[in-house]
Amino acid sequence: MSLEKIEVDALVVGSGIAGLQSALDLADQGYSVAIVERNPSIGGKMISLSKVFPTLDCASCITTPRMASVSHHPRITTLTYSTVDAIRREGKTFTAAITRKPRYIDEKECISCKRCEEVCPVFLPDEYEQGMGAKKTISIPFTNAIPQFPVMHPEHCIRCGACARACPKDCIDFLQEPAPVEIKAKAVILATGYETTPMTAKKQYGLGALPNVISPMAAERLLAPHGPYGRVLRPSDGMTPGSIAYVQCAGSRDKSIGIPYCSRVCCMYAIKQAILLSGSLPIADITIYYMDIRAFGKGYEQFYNNARAMGINFVKAKVARITEDENHNPVVRIEKQEGTSGPEEIKHELVILSQGLVPACDGSKFGLGAANNEFGFVKLSDETVSSAVTDGAGVFVAGTAKGPRDIPDSVVDAGSAAIEAASYIRRL
Amino acid sequence: MADVKQIAEQLKKLTGLRGPVPVELRDRVAAQNKAQRAVLDALKAGPKTVPELAAAAGLPQDQALWYVAALRKYGKIADVPGKGDYPKYELKGGEAK
Ligand SMILES: Cc1cc2nc3c(=O)[nH]c(=O)nc-3n(C[C@H](O)[C@H](O)[C@H](O)COP(=O)(O)OP(=O)(O)OC[C@H]3O[C@@H](n4cnc5c(N)ncnc54)[C@H](O)[C@@H]3O)c2cc1C
Ligand code: SF4
Ligand code: SF4
Numbered sequence: 035m036s037l038e039k040i041e042v043d044a045l046v047v048g049s050g051i052a053g054l055q056s057a058l059d060l061a062d063q064g065y066s067v068a069i070v071e072r073n074p075s076i077g078g079k080m081i082s083l084s085k086v087f088p089t090l091d092c093a094s095c096i097t098t099p100r101m102a103s104v105s106h107h108p109r110i111t112t113l114t115y116s117t118v119d120a121i122r123r124e125g126k127t128f129t130a131a132i133t134r135k136p137r138y139i140d141e142k143e144c145i146s147c148k149r150c151e152e153v154c155p156v157f158l159p160d161e162y163e164q165g166m167g168a169k170k171t172i173s174i175p176f177t178n179a180i181p182q183f184p185v186m187h188p189e190h191c192i193r194c195g196a197c198a199r200a201c202p203k204d205c206i207d208f209l210q211e212p213a214p215v216e217i218k219a220k221a222v223i224l225a226t227g228y229e230t231t232p233m234t235a236k237k238q239y240g241l242g243a244l245p246n247v248i249s250p251m252a253a254e255r256l257l258a259p260h261g262p263y264g265r266v267l268r269p270s271d272g273m274t275p276g277s278i279a280y281v282q283c284a285g286s287r288d289k290s291i292g293i294p295y296c297s298r299v300c301c302m303y304a305i306k307q308a309i310l311l312s313g314s315l316p317i318a319d320i321t322i323y324y325m326d327i328r329a330f331g332k333g334y335e336q337f338y339n340n341a342r343a344m345g346i347n348f349v350k351a352k353v354a355r356i357t358e359d360e361n362h363n364p365v366v367r368i369e370k371q372e373g374t375s376g377p378e379e380i381k382h383e384l385v386i387l388s389q390g391l392v393p394a395c396d397g398s399k400f401g402l403g404a405a406n407n408e409f410g411f412v413k414l415s416d417e418t419v420s421s422a423v424t425d426g427a428g429v430f431v432a433g434t435a436k437g438p439r440d441i442p443d444s445v446v447d448a449g450s451a452a453i454e455a456a457s458y459i460r461r462l
Numbered sequence: 463m464a465d466v467k468q469i470a471e472q473l474k475k476l477t478g479l480r481g482p483v484p485v486e487l488r489d490r491v492a493a494q495n496k497a498q499r500a501v502l503d504a505l506k507a508g509p510k511t512v513p514e515l516a517a518a519a520g521l522p523q524d525q526a527l528w529y530v531a532a533l534r535k536y537g538k539i540a541d542v543p544g545k546g547d548y549p550k551y552e553l554k555g556g557e558a559k
Contacts, residue, residue: 156491157498157532168532192483192491193476198469206464208472209479245524262531264541265549271523272512272530274547 038134038215040111042066044455045130045219047118048395050078052433052444052451053225054100059452061109065459068111068217069104070118070132075179077101078227082162082176084257086441087306088337092259094178101180113215114181121222121400126462128222128402128428132215138172138186140205146182148174150197150206158190160262164252166269167262172197172206177260220462221428221455222402224412225448226395228434231285231293238355239284239387245270246362247385250303257310266314268384270362275318275384278311279366280304281353282324286390295409297390298438301328304388305338308346321347321382323368331440356385391438402426411437422451430455497521501529502553505539511548 042065046057049071057067069076080086081101083093104110119131139150154170162169162176169175172186186197186206198206233242233249240247246268255261268275282304286297301324308320327348329338342348351368354377358364364385369377397404397412403426407413412431415423422430432451433444477483500519504510510518516526530551533539542550 152536155495157494159528163531166528166531167535168528188480190487192487193473195466195469195473198464198472199466201464204464206469208476262535263527264534267527267549269524269527271516272527272548274549276547 035211035213038213039218040068040215041218042068042111043219043459044068044221044223045070045121045128045217046223046225048078048225048227048433048435049073049076049104049112049114050225050227050433050444051080051097051100051441052227052435052448053078053223054097054104055445055448056223056225056432056452056455057104057110058100058107059449060456061107063452063456064109065456066109066111068113068219070116070130070217071112071114072117074115074137074175074183074185075181076104076112076114077180079251080441081178082251082254082258084254084259084261085306085310087302088331088333090306090309094258098178098180101178105180112181115185116215118400121402123402123428126220126428128219130217130219130222132217134213134215136207136210136212137183138188138207138210139184140203140207141181141183143203143205144183145203146174146184147202148184149200149202150184153196153200155194155196156190156192158187163255163262164249166252166255220459221430222400223430223432223451223455224395224397224404224424224435225432225451226393226397226435228391228438229394230389231291231392233387233389235285235291235389236288239281239353240356240358240364244356244358244362244364244385246275246358246383247356247364247387250300250307250386250388253307253386257307257314266311273383274315275382276315277319277382278308278315278321278384278386279364279380279382280308280320280322280324280386280388281356281366282322282388284353284387284389287325293390293392293409295390295438296328298328298330299440300388300390302331302334302337302440304386305329305341305346307386309337309341309344312344312346319347320345321349321380323349323351323353323366325350325352325371331442391434393435395435397424397431397435402429404429404431407437409437411435420450420454421447422454428458430458497525497529498533501526501533502538505551505553509542509550509552511546511550513548515551
């Protein structure tokens with residue numbers, strides 16, 4: 035396999051909103067950029083959100099144009115479904131060893147017609163829909179994915195050949211191999227983002243085994259216009275839930291799971307989802323069990339007050355335990371933090387755990403001198419001076435890779451990372 | 463258009479490289495086909511909710527919903543407009559008999 039070589043000014047690792055924005059900011063100033071994304075599509079977490087707080091703008095309507103600008107930009111090379119195996123510092127440049135994973139199709143020929151996906155006989159849980167929907171062994175990741183190439187998962191392929199027979203461009207290649215790529219760059223921006231705390235983190239909350247206790251990402255998909263069911267239903271039996279509850283800080287500010295910090299966005303996304311739910315299910319009861327509400331950004335307090343005015347029930351209480359009844363209705367045991375009443379058990383039909391944010395990638399593993407903070411996020415060398423400079427010369431960080439934050443903050447960050455990287459490159 | 467002989471050769475080579483398709487996967491796909499057929503057959507008698515479909519097709523309710531999501535996405539079934547705690551689904555145009 036011949037080695038593909040790419041030389042650019044900056045390498046951006048991760049293509050969430052922070053990676054996309056820093057790449058665009060650099061490229062618009064005339065710098066060449068390569069973005070490497072491990073997923074089959076660019077766009078990160080934001081592309082799968084329903085709407086965004088506090089404006090309630092459609093998330094994909096904001097993300098898709100940025101994804102398109104990046105993929106069409108003459109100075110940006112995008113590598114998706116690719117892993118960063120190592121980055122070495124050699125004098126003033128970085129050399130990254132990348133592997134393009136095989137999609138088992140010829141990307142130069144594919145016209146994204148989806149025929150392969152239509153005829154493939156094997157269904158798989160669709161991780162884009164948090165497992166609630168289905169995809170095929172060969173499928174295009176989601177409707178507005180960029181690029182629109184199908185990916186085949188050979189471990190789930192029965193080798194029936196239907197996809198290859200249906201493909202009008204003869205581009206299915208069952209024997210495709212991983213392809214190595216070498217990227218030389220003068221600066222690196224880490225924009226590797228976050229994951230949510232696992233559903234299995236807390237034994238008291240059912241360890242992810244209660245079907246109607248779901249993640250907030252799953253709730254985003256239920257609320258998205260093209261979500262798995264096309265409307266809000268609960269996963270155990272397809273019922274329209276009439277009573278929905280949020281459990282705040284279900285994975286943050288909790289030393290028992292090693293996450294003592296506040297994840298900053300959970301209060302706001304829970305309020306956002308509650309508002310959206312009360313829009314699509316006007317007769318549903320919606321309760322938010324919280325310790326305290328942290329509405330810190332511009333317009334956030336107003337957003338919270340609107341939610342209260344809409345009749346969303348805010349209950350200051352600690353949730354000690356979640357179990358379920360014989361119909362899979364989650365039963366929430368609460369201890370109210372106001373008043374003097376004892377513990378209560380309250381039955382709901384759907385519960386969302388407001389999970390916290392943890393780092394998606396260990397940035398220190400690249401050995402570039404960029405250290406982690408005590409929680410595993412990329413550490414800034416001096417927070418009071420710059421919001422993007424790490425301990426590694428020429429290595430910058432943007433977005434949630436350096437800690438929990440919302441989209442507006444991630445975008446601002448991306449701008450500073452781009453400026454810091456540009457001035458570093460100019461000084462070389 | 464694809465050359466059928468060439469595809470067969472590639473697949474044969476693949477089996478040489480990776481060994482035969484695992485029995486577990488074959489069984490899983492067979493079970494999927496059966497469940498899918500049962501859901502579609504159950505809908506031939508008329509629109510149904512997920513619990514009704516689950517009972518008619520002999521599937522757990524959460525699985526019946528998953529097949530509904532799958533068949534809906536790939537254009538085999540559609541939502542029946544209307545209110546109620548449990549929405550109903552029907553076969554998509556032409557397939558209802
Ligand atoms: C349920 C929920 C709802 C939310 N709703 C809102 C909202 O309404 N408004 C708002 O402002 N914020 C919201 N947020 C927060 C918002 O999602 C984040 O602020 C934002 O998406 C962060 O973007 P990012 O680019 O930093 O990270 P990400 O979107 O996580 O992007 C990181 C990218 O890097 C890739 N990556 C990671 N490691 C590697 C590697 N080693 N190699 C290659 N690629 C890699 C990942 O695959 C990913 O694509 C919400 C969060 C949650 C959990
Ligand atoms: S050969 Fe594999 S990927 Fe192609 S249609 Fe058959 S099962 Fe699906
Ligand atoms: S059938 Fe062929 S051309 Fe069409 S999406 Fe699949 S691989 Fe691409």
